[in-house]
Amino acid sequence: MNFYNNHLINDFFIKKYELLSLNEIKLKKKFFSFFKYKICIINEKQSLRTVNSLINVFNFFNIKYTIINNIHNFKKENIKDFSKTLGILYDYVFFRGYNDIILKIIAKFSGSIIINILSNGFHPLQSINDSFLIKNKIIIFFGDFNSNVFRSMIINLSKLNNFLILIISPKIYWNYTFLKKIFIKNKIILSEKIIILNKKVNIYNDVWYSMGETNLKKKINNIINYQINKKIIKN
Structure with missing residues (x-):
C-alpha cells in the first residue's frame, strides 16, 4: 500500500x-x-x-x-x-x-x-479492491450516499474518470460540498427516483447502518424504497 x-x-x-x-x-x-x-x-x-x-x-x-x-x-x-x-x-x-x-x-x-x-x-482498503472489480462503465449507487464506503468508492472512481456514476438516494443524503470537491469534469447524476437503464451496469450498495449508529428506525424509513431487490435486478 x-x-x-x-x-x-x-x-x-x-x-x-x-x-x-x-x-x-x-x-x-x-x-x-x-x-x-x-x-x-x-x-x-x-x-x-x-x-x-x-x-x-x-x-x-x-x-x-x-x-x-x-x-x-x-x-x-x-x-x-x-x-x-x-x-x-x-x-x-x-x-x-x-x-x-x-x-x-x-x-x-x-x-x-x-x-x-x-x-x-x-x-x-475496501474501495481500492472494489474499484478493480467494476466491469461496466456505469455504476449505480443505492442507499445512503454518506456511507464511508460510498465516499471512498466515488473518490477512487473519479480518478479513473471513464465511468458514469448514478447515485439514487434520498435528497437529504446528498452532499453537494463533497461532490464539488471531486467531480469537476467527471460524469455524475443524482436522483431520488429509481432510474432503469437498458444497459449493463454495476449496482453498488452498503449496509444501511453500522454498529453504534442511532436513529435506526428513522434511517430505515428514509431509504426503505432504495433497497436492492429482485425487481431492481430483473430490470
Whole structure:
C-alpha cells in the first residue's frame, strides 16, 4: 500500500498512478513484503470483519504484528505523546477507529506510516479492491450516499474518470460540498427516483447502518424504497 512513505488516511491520499499500480501488482500477484517491518493494529472501534480480514492476511504470510484494543489510550492519554510512542515502537500502524482527525494527528506526530483500515469517514482498503472489480462503465449507487464506503468508492472512481456514476438516494443524503470537491469534469447524476437503464451496469450498495449508529428506525424509513431487490435486478 505504501509507495513513497506516504500515509493512507483516506482516498484523497491515493494518486491515480498509484491506484493503477496497485491493480497491476494485484494482477501479477506481486505483493509488498512487510516481513522486515514492525507492525501495530489499533482496533479502537471493535470490528469483526475488517480487523480479522487483515489479521488473516498477516497470519497467512507469517507476518508478525501487535494488536492494541485498549481505548484508554484515546480517552485519557495525551494523543500527541501516544503518537510519539507509537513511532518509537512501530513502522506501520493499521488503524480502525472513529475519528479521522485522530488519524491525522497520529500521522503527524508518530513518524510511523498510518494506514486507515476503516474510519467513520472513509474505507480506503475496501474501495481500492472494489474499484478493480467494476466491469461496466456505469455504476449505480443505492442507499445512503454518506456511507464511508460510498465516499471512498466515488473518490477512487473519479480518478479513473471513464465511468458514469448514478447515485439514487434520498435528497437529504446528498452532499453537494463533497461532490464539488471531486467531480469537476467527471460524469455524475443524482436522483431520488429509481432510474432503469437498458444497459449493463454495476449496482453498488452498503449496509444501511453500522454498529453504534442511532436513529435506526428513522434511517430505515428514509431509504426503505432504495433497497436492492429482485425487481431492481430483473430490470
